[in-house]
Amino acid sequence: MKKIGFLSFGHWSDTPYSQTRSAADVLTQSIELAVAAEEVGADGAYFRVHHFAKQLGSPFPLLAAAGARTSRIELGTGVIDMRYENPLYMAEDAGAADLIAGGRLQLGLSRGSPEQVIDGWRYFGFAPAEGESDADMARRHTQVFLDVLQGKGFAQPNPRPMFPNPPGLLRLEPHSDTLRKRIWWGAGSNATAVWAAKMGMHLQSSTLKDDENGKPFHVQQAEQIRLYRDAWKDAGHEGTPRTSVSRSIFAITNDQDRSYFGRDGASRDQIGFINETRSIFGRSYAAEPDQLIKELAEDEAIAEADTLLLTIPNQLGVEYNAHVLDAIIKHVAPALGWR
Known part of the structure; x- marks a missing residue:
């Protein structure tokens, strides 16, 4: 069994073919898509967080609202940029959203990605300490967040x-x-x-990573997952860690699918640079179900992970994205042993 969810970047734009023309559209449709995803049998509704962009930026009101409208599906982020976060305030928001959702939050954190503005976290009132990088600051914020989530008292009462x-x-x-x-x-x-x-967190691996050995993306990602599991075991943590990978996957089952994604079948890995680091970007998948099953069976990282997050074109609307999820769950997942 493999959990299957969606990952939305929450774009909006006032353009002719967009069904999300405003922030209000994206927020309300994100909630509706979580409901629809639960109805078609998906396991997770995950949302990307970006600041200073026409995308989703404040996850906890959205997660709380989706939690109040659903009953089973996991609700998460992929990912929250911890350079921007007050970890104590975040712990209060996260605790409230998780209680509303009945304990279904799966919060993905990270040091963040390239930004829309220069050092955007400074506008939020944060700066690295002496000798720290912004990545160090993100990890420091994360450590505080993890500590307060333990629920131990630390503040002197009045x-x-x-x-x-x-x-x-x-x-x-x-x-x-x-x-x-x-x-x-x-x-x-x-x-x-x-x-x-080592920190006892689960692993989210996206559609890109540092190119560390020149191998195909899915092979490098599978190696990353295995290294992570070995480190978890060495750290002596209890329980089994979870791992997720993200992919753009489209089963072409009708003319509308073909018009949107019929040309994506020749997608290949790509090499680029992020913050001067050589990075490898994983391919997309788009084909009729029988061919898609053959191609996905060769993806080593999907095979290694217990959770697959499908990146969706949220601007195409709730109905179409529910169809995208339904096609994978019904036509592809059973043949691959995911269901």
Whole structure:
């Protein structure tokens, strides 16, 4: 069994063919798509977080609203840029959203990606400490966030409070007892995957990573997952870690699919540079179900991961994206042993 969810970047634009012309459109349709995804049998609704862009930016109101409208599907992020986050305020928001959702949040965090503005986190009031990089700052914020999610008291109570306090140091409220076990890290390299394992976080691996040995993307990603699992075991953590990979996959089952994605079948891995680091970008998949099954069977990273997140074209609307998910779940997943 493999969990299958969607990952939405939450774009909107006032263009002729977009069904998301505004932020309100994206937010309401994201909730509706989570409901529709649950109805077609998907396991997860995940949302990307970007700042200073016409994309989803504040995940917790959205996750809480989707949690109130659904009952089974996992709700998550892929990923929250921790350079921008006040970890204590974030812990309160996350705790509230998780309680509304009945303990279904799966929060993906990371050090972030290239931004729309220069050092955008400075506008949010954050700066690296002396000797730190922005990546170090993101990991420091993450460590604080993970610590407060443990639910241990750390704040000295006021001897004359407005309301009675429980004995001892106070923790943040509302607190979700199990959320700490459902935190993921989006790793772009083998080293950060190993670090995530040591920290006791699950692993999210996207459609790109550092090109560390020149092998095909799916092979490098599978190697990353295996290194992560070894590091988790070496760290002595309890339980089985989860791993996810993201892919753009479209089963062509009608003329509309063909018009949108019929030319994507020749997609190949690509090489580029992110922050001066050589990176490899994984291919997309688009074909009729029988051919798609053959191609996906050769993807080593999908085989290694327990969760597959399908990146969706959210501007094509709820109905079409529900169809995209339904086609994979019904026509592709069973033949590959995912269902």
